[in-house]
Amino acid sequence: MELLSGGEMLMRALKEEGVKLIFGYPGGAVLHIYDALYRQDTVEHILVRHEQAAVHAADGFARSTGDVGVALVTSGPGATNAITGIATAYMDSIPLVVISGNVPSHLIGSDAFQETDMIGCSRPIVKHSFLVRSIDEIPTVMKKAFHIARSGRPGPVVVDVPKDMTAPSEKRIFDYPETVQLRSYTPAQKGHAGQVRKALDLLLGAKRPVIYAGGGVILGNASDELTALAKRLGHPVTNTLMGLGSFPGSDDQFIGMLGMHGFYEANQAMHQADVIFAVGARFDDRVTNDPKKFCPNARIIHVDIDPASIQKTVSRIEVPLVGPVKTVLKDMSELLVQLDEKPNLEALENWWKTINGWREKQGLWTGDRFVRGKKIMPQDVISTLYEVTHGEAFVCSDVGQHQMFAAQYYKFNKPRRWINSGGLGTMGFGLPSAMGVQLAHPDHAVAVVTGEGSIQMCIEELSTCTQYNMPLKIINLNNGALGMVKQWQDMQYGGRYAASTYQDSLPDFVKLAEAYGHVGMKVTDPSELKSKMEECFSMKDRLVFMDIDIDPDEHVYPMHIATGSMKDMILSKTERT
Amino acid sequence: MSPGALSRVVGLFSQRGYNIESLTVAPTEDPSLSRLTVTTIGEDAVIEKITKQLNKLIDVIKLVDLTEGEHIERELMLIKIKAAGAQRAEVKRTSDIFRGQIVDVTLSQYTVQLTGTSDKLDAFIEAIGPTAILEVVRSGVSGIARGERVLSV
Numbered sequence: 138m139e140l141l142s143g144g145e146m147l148m149r150a151l152k153e154e155g156v157k158l159i160f161g162y163p164g165g166a167v168l169h170i171y172d173a174l175y176r177q178d179t180v181e182h183i184l185v186r187h188e189q190a191a192v193h194a195a196d197g198f199a200r201s202t203g204d205v206g207v208a209l210v211t212s213g214p215g216a217t218n219a220i221t222g223i224a225t226a227y228m229d230s231i232p233l234v235v236i237s238g239n240v241p242s243h244l245i246g247s248d249a250f251q252e253t254d255m256i257g258c259s260r261p262i263v264k265h266s267f268l269v270r271s272i273d274e275i276p277t278v279m280k281k282a283f284h285i286a287r288s289g290r291p292g293p294v295v296v297d298v299p300k301d302m303t304a305p306s307e308k309r310i311f312d313y314p315e316t317v318q319l320r321s322y323t324p325a326q327k328g329h330a331g332q333v334r335k336a337l338d339l340l341l342g343a344k345r346p347v348i349y350a351g352g353g354v355i356l357g358n359a360s361d362e363l364t365a366l367a368k369r370l371g372h373p374v375t376n377t378l379m380g381l382g383s384f385p386g387s388d389d390q391f392i393g394m395l396g397m398h399g400f401y402e403a404n405q406a407m408h409q410a411d412v413i414f415a416v417g418a419r420f421d422d423r424v425t426n427d428p429k430k431f432c433p434n435a436r437i438i439h440v441d442i443d444p445a446s447i448q449k450t451v452s453r454i455e456v457p458l459v460g461p462v463k464t465v466l467k468d469m470s471e472l473l474v475q476l477d478e479k480p481n482l483e484a485l486e487n488w489w490k491t492i493n494g495w496r497e498k499q500g501l502w503t504g505d506r507f508v509r510g511k512k513i514m515p516q517d518v519i520s521t522l523y524e525v526t527h528g529e530a531f532v533c534s535d536v537g538q539h540q541m542f543a544a545q546y547y548k549f550n551k552p553r554r555w556i557n558s559g560g561l562g563t564m565g566f567g568l569p570s571a572m573g574v575q576l577a578h579p580d581h582a583v584a585v586v587t588g589e590g591s592i593q594m595c596i597e598e599l600s601t602c603t604q605y606n607m608p609l610k611i612i613n614l615n616n617g618a619l620g621m622v623k624q625w626q627d628m629q630y631g632g633r634y635a636a637s638t639y640q641d642s643l644p645d646f647v648k649l650a651e652a653y654g655h656v657g658m659k660v661t662d663p664s665e666l667k668s669k670m671e672e673c674f675s676m677k678d679r680l681v682f683m684d685i686d687i688d689p690d691e692h693v694y695p696m697h698i699a700t701g702s703m704k705d706m707i708l709s710k711t712e713r714t
Numbered sequence: 715m716s717p718g719a720l721s722r723v724v725g726l727f728s729q730r731g732y733n734i735e736s737l738t739v740a741p742t743e744d745p746s747l748s749r750l751t752v753t754t755i756g757e758d759a760v761i762e763k764i765t766k767q768l769n770k771l772i773d774v775i776k777l778v779d780l781t782e783g784e785h786i787e788r789e790l791m792l793i794k795i796k797a798a799g800a801q802r803a804e805v806k807r808t809s810d811i812f813r814g815q816i817v818d819v820t821l822s823q824y825t826v827q828l829t830g831t832s833d834k835l836d837a838f839i840e841a842i843g844p845t846a847i848l849e850v851v852r853s854g855v856s857g858i859a860r861g862e863r864v865l866s867v
């Protein structure tokens with residue numbers, strides 16, 4: 138029997154959970170934990186420069202691997218700095234365990250130095266949280282925290298630990314539980330067989346089907362199952378922003394991303410569909426446009442692990458199917474083979490003809506939907522990035538126009554390669570999340586697609602990258618403005634750029650990168666774009682900051698016409714559907 | 715019930731824009747469990763959303779919508795009423811009609827205890843009238859299913 142302090146218990150629990158890497162920042166309330174960390178060698182700790190980045194890095198680690206990401210922060214400002222990171226993970230259902238220190242138990246509630254009610258602050262943005270009340274409960278709390286974070290619909294779990302719970306002098310028996318008992322929490326293990334059958338019948342009878350696959354497919358590790366079923370059915374597949382990579386982007390059956398800045402062909406197909414097969418997608422407002430006008434002729438099947446996702450925004454779900462996407466899709470494929478029934482091939486052929494017509498007319502990948510001039514076009518930057526990295530890079534994005542261009546023009550053939558804050562839309566996510574991705578995949582090219590606005594929100598992490606040799610490739614689409622804001626101001630506010638430009642105050646990013654010990658590159662000439670990008674990626678063990686001046690006037694299109702249906706889109710500065 | 719668990723339930727309502735008409739909470743015969751009765755108003759679709767979201771809370775062990783079947787709702791009210799002179803007999807009479815009990819008496823006031831449905835308590839308040847009422851405290855609704863249906867965990 139082993140006696141351990143609370144701090145040691147936390148470290149041992151991480152080891153038991155297979156955690157090798159955590160991200161954090163020390164402070165008074167977690168010093169005992171840091172000392173326990175120092176005295177062990179299983180768990181490596183990455184010292185970030187801001188707690189928000191610790192959580193984003195853990196998040197990037199989790200998104201790219203499927204494992205639970207772990208962050209460790211101190212009480213008070215450490216905990217509140219972590220909040221944006223936790224909310225980001227919550228909105229995208231990312232499994233995290235965030236350990237926050239707190240003031241000693243007897244001081245809780247006294248407005249003690251660096252006290253904050255972390256359980257209260259984080260309540261609406263966590264899957265669950267624990268306040269440790271006795272040292273003995275640390276092993277069970279940690280076991281539960283990891284279980285809850287990774288099972289069912291994943292999400293962040295906060296474990297708030299008052300300082301006295303980790304005192305080195307207080308040792309208790311450490312016995313890590315093998316199983317978890319949570320009588321109130323039993324995520325579905327399998328979809329209802331009758332519903333599986335109904336769903337399949339609907340799909341087989343469909344004349345104009347669309348498979349609408351979201352981030353749940355990636356979270357549920359069901360890309361292979363989705364691809365297999367889609368191939369058997371021969372149906373077109375569209376992905377949400379979060380679902381990119383769940384179905385191979387360069388496959389002919391892929392009709393692009395859907396939604397606000399989605400592909401014309403994807404949005405038209407959704408609107409005209411007679412059957413929509415939603416898998417691990419949540420009918421987000423950035424997808425549906427006006428939910429009352431959503432896909433008027435479609436009969437809808439919705440597979441989701443979370444019953445609360447079903448009928449949440451669009452209420453016309455004909456076949457709800459609660460269960461893990463992986464087993465549901467597998468069950469459907471198996472049943473399809475057994476039934477030996479064919480989809481309606483003739484109807485499908487016609488449907489594909491219509492879709493290909495849309496593709497040719499307006500598809501982003503079938504023609505140039507933008508005008509080239511003397512300036513570098515953001516779309517070309519992403520296409521070049523795709524070419525130079527052979528579509529194999531991890532692409533971590535920030536938030537803004539550059540994010541949408543990346544989603545539109547990089548074809549993701551594998552899951553977990555496209556890392557972005559879809560739900561919360563957190564500027565500042567790109568760089569720190571990429572750190573987590575790079576550490577999890579040391580031999581892989583990891584690109585950060587960012588803007589001069591977003592990158593400045595966590596730019597301090599360039600220092601972390603120096604300390605731990607993270608050879609990220611930062612692709613800064615510099616349009617000298619908060620481009621996405623400016624686009625809306627162009628479109629809706631008569632070009633009045635309220636607080637969306639910087640009046641010549643931007644730093645020299647090349648010098649800035651160099652100041653941190655990295656390589657900086659400036660690109661202004663379209664003819665140099667490709668060679669410079671190749672040069673950038675050839676520096677395998679250096680972080681390279683490519684500051685690329687792009688056309689500042691470019692807008693992201695297509696774009697939904699607000700309050701319209703999915704098919705209603707602005708196609709360029711001069712065309713509408 | 716741990717304050718943490720209660721705040722998760724209450725927080726869910728405010729976070730998602732649902733309203734709470736009343737809320738009662740107390741430990742059950744199993745001290746590790748509390749039972750809450752929440753009354754809320756909304757269309758079926760909204761009630762379904764509330765139900766699903768509440769069920770997602772790790773602390774929530776079981777949830778039933780009592781209005782889906784026959785059920786009993788009761789609320790307790792304590793009400794201080796002016797009762798001087800001629801009013802005194804009148805208050806007593808009204809209280810008797812509603813099967814209330816006078817549980818405290820001063821020279822000028824009665825405190826009446828009343829249980830029943832919320833409608834009945836409302837009706838009593840109306841019958842007494844605003845000028846005579848000095849203070850009202852209501853427990854909020856507690857509910858249980860009729861017949862042999864039992865909520866067990």
Ligand SMILES: Cc1ncc(C[n+]2csc(CCOP(=O)(O)OP(=O)(O)O)c2C)c(N)n1
Pocket residue numbers: 535536537538539540562563564565587588589590591592614616618619620621622
């Ligand atoms: C933390 C945060 N604050 C504000 C916003 C609102 N917002 C969305 S996009 C955007 C502009 C982003 O500018 P930049 O990073 O330069 O990207 P661009 O759109 O120019 O490509 C802003 C301010 C946000 N998403 N996140």
Ligand SMILES: [Mg+2]
Pocket residue numbers: 537588589590614615616617618619620
């Ligand atoms: Mg910009």
